[in-house]
Amino acid sequence: MSISFVLSECLSGTGEYNIKPYCEKRWLSLRDEIVWSGSDRIGYSREVRLSDSAWKPIGEKIGISFNELSVEFEYEFKILMLALYTSGIGEGMPPLKWSTITHGVRSLRSIAKFLFVKNIHSWMEFDGLKILARSYYCSEAINYIEATSKPRLCVSINTAIKWLNCYGLLGDKSFNLISNKIGPVVASYQKDIRKKHPVIPSKVLKQLISKVISELDIVEEHRNEWIRLQSEEICRIESGQFRIVNGRYRSLLRSGASSVASKISRVKGLVNTLVLAFTGMRDGEVLSLANDCLTSRVSESGDVQYSLISELTKTTEGSQHVEWVCGEVVAKYLNLISSLNDVVYEKARVIIEHLSSEVSDDYLNELQQGLKHKYLFVANYSLASCGFYRMNKRPNSAAFNISDFFKIPVGxxxxxxxxxxxxxxxxxxxxxxxxxxxxxxxxxxxxxxxxxxxxxxxxxxxxxxxxxxxxxxxxxxxxxxxxxxxAQRGYESIGELLNIADEFSDHITNLTVSEIVEASLDGSIAGHGGARFSARVKEMLGSQATDTVQPHFKDMNQLVDFISKNSSDLRGVGHGYCTKAKDCKVKNVADPSHCIYCDGYIATARHLTYWKTIEINCEDKIKKIESAPDGVRAKLDSFSTVLKSNLAAARVVIKQLEPSKGINQA
Known part of the structure; x- marks a missing residue:
């Protein structure tokens, strides 16, 4: 029989299902039905029946108990869970994950136990009480389980009572009654208390990764010695040199406390940390990685690209194999731990082959399941024994608790x-x-x-x-x-950086405009655009420059602010300032002779050194070309023309910025 048969007997309606009221005859006819069957995570055949006092579907990590409930409450909860597990909250809706269902039902179970003590045997019976009685019992139950001081419990109850309402176990009035009593706690929790996980500060993360890699390099230094010692022990097992303690293999040598083994045993937590840091994988997905999870491919450009294959269960129905991109560092140390695991697998294989009749069935099954699944982080690296850990969740051992493993202070x-x-x-x-x-x-x-x-x-x-x-x-x-x-914090960081960049750009623009305006008033400005700008500045400042022009701005600061706000096209080039920006037709600013006659070009005293350098450089090269043989000079004729053009441009700018220099040259 299957879950669908049980639900067909206990649900009524089409599209919107209702759970039928408890009937002893129906319950007795169904109670021995098998709802789940198969091999559990450690390899044993197992069946889950409808009447079992605790449920844990095959392959799931958590279970739920129905003890201390009336048979009516037990019936309602079990049918509700099966319905949610297969059909969600209605026909055509996605089924809910087992962990979600058990979390919600556990919160309702505490209320059901209280109601049972008050001689109320089912949700339907509670829903049939008069409104005052329902309100009284609801308040008493909430106070009894101290829900108002447990916001997460209130959130869970608020979700789970919707399931009861969807399947007809609670009417709308009862649903609203409970929802209204815990609603303020839920609203406050969701608005003010809930926060995302913090990020790890950059400096702290750098220290952590550096320490992890240093530790892993120590493991790598001892790898060959550890493999040699394990290989020798495997040979001893094959020759019959071993002992059995409590049904498990033990080495005859007292090498369990070896410093080599103690250093190797740290590798699991270290590699686990690296994978978390460089892939963004969920904790459970990292812990369930297989020993052969690493894959690589060579791109068209010849680069090696690495990825991890994991089993995804959180956002899929059942499990699905997915690929995670990783880097060379992660790949290097995954190969390290994989090579260590291969030795443990070989040791386990030899124990099964030679000791299967002497060890206990549980130990034999542990080795067989370890070899079957070959998970990355479950091998025991002891030199004196062999085994595999059963890891349903993150272990509490120091090897996996990063905060215990590395103490890094924040500054x-x-x-x-x-x-x-x-x-x-x-x-x-x-x-x-x-x-x-x-x-x-x-x-x-x-x-x-x-x-x-x-x-x-x-x-x-x-x-x-x-x-x-x-x-x-x-x-x-x-x-x-x-x-x-x-990713939200990342976008906020970009926005903050852009704001800083904009503020810096505004500040630089203001300083540049101030320099150009002062140069205009002093007459130390060059370029065709500089001459036009100087004339326009004197016109806008009016009497502050001459006594015959009407001023547009009361002082120079006001003028600078105005020009700065309207100077989005102002940009610096090596030898001056360009106000044309996108409208500039000259793309090669390395040849400055193209710029000085442009009405958008300005040079100030800041750029005088640059132009003097151009003058000296051009004069030197022109002399060398003129002194060269005729054949060589002919080949350099075009280059000489460019040099003379730049020399003429340099002398024009220098004359404008240093009038006395121009007189001397003349």
Missing amino acids: PSDIEQLERLGCNYKSVAPNNSDRHQRYKPGDYFNFTPHQFRHTFAWFIIANRLGELDDIRYQYKHLWQNMTLVY
Whole structure:
């Protein structure tokens, strides 16, 4: 039988389903139905029946218990969960993930237990009470589970009661009653309390990566010695030199505390950190990487491109193999840990071959499952034993807890960066004592796996290394707005940088205009555009320059501000200023003779050194060409013409900027 058979017996309606009221006869006829069957994560055959007191579908990481509930509540919850797991909140809707369902049902279960104590046996019975009784019991239940002091619990309840309403277990009035009582807590939580994971300050992340790579280089130094010792132990196993302790293989040598093995054992947490930092992968996806996850291909340009193949479950129904781009550094150390794992696999294979009749069934199954799945981070690197860890979630061992592994203090610049990005808080975990607490100089940074994902997206966008769609592809998001949650700080950083650049540009423009205006009034300005600009400035300043012209501006500062605001086309070239910008027809400003007669060109005393250098350089080269043999001089005729043109231009500008120089030359 299947889940669909159970639901066909317990649901009514078309399109919008309702759960049928509990019926003892129907329940007894269905209670032994198998809803899930197969091999669990450690290889044993298993069945989950409708009547089991706890449910955990095959392949799922978490389960749920139905103890201390009435049989009616148990029936309603189980049918609701099966319906959500297969049909979502209605026909044609996407099914909900098991983790989402269990989280919601757990929050409702606490209320159901309270109602059961009050002799209310089902949600339908609660929905049939008079409105005053429902309101009273609802208030009592919320107070009993202390929901108002647990915002996340209120959010979960608010979501789960919608499921009850969709499947007819609660009517609209009961739904609104509960929703209204927890609504203010939910609204406050969603508006004021919820914060994204902070990014890792750039300086802190550089220190972390540097230390990780240094540690991994130490592991690499000891790899060959460790492989040699393991190979010798494998030979001893094959020759019958071993012992069995509690059904598990143990070496005859007392080498379990070897310094080589202790250094090698750190490799899992170190490589795990690198993958998190350089790929943006979710923690669970990194932990489920297989030993052969690394792939490479050579591009048309000859570059080697690396990627990781992982199993995606968060945004897909079931599992799906996806590709994550990674770099050469990650690839190098993935090859390192993979080579270590290969030795453990060989050791496990030899133990199965030679010791299968002497070890326990559980130990034998552990080795068989380890060889079957070959996960990247589950091997035991002890020289005195062999085994594989069962990793359903991130382990609490120091090797995987980055904050325990590396103590890196934050400095004033790190705190300033966190403040600027709006994330100067130690934790966002609901039950963490450091939740939303600010860092102070000298505090150790609190690393969490998901921070790397936010930091990776921020870094890519803020440094213009990719676009939003690139992050979306790398992160395997279904919707772009999901990616924007991670990338938003990057766009804010770009906006901040552009604002700084604009402010700097405005400041430089103002200084340049001030210089040109002062040069115009002093007469130390050159270029055809400079002459026109000088005349126009004197006209606009009026009596401040002469007594016969009506002024347009009361002082020079006002004139400078006006010109600065309307000088978006002003740009600097090596030998002066150009006011033509996009309208300039001369693209090669390295030949300055083309510029000095343009009505958009201005030179000031700042550029005098440049023009004197051109004058000296041109004179020197012209003399060398004129002293060359006739045949050589003929070949350099065009070059000589350009030099003479630039020399003439230089003398014109120098004469305008240094009138006395022009008199002497004359």
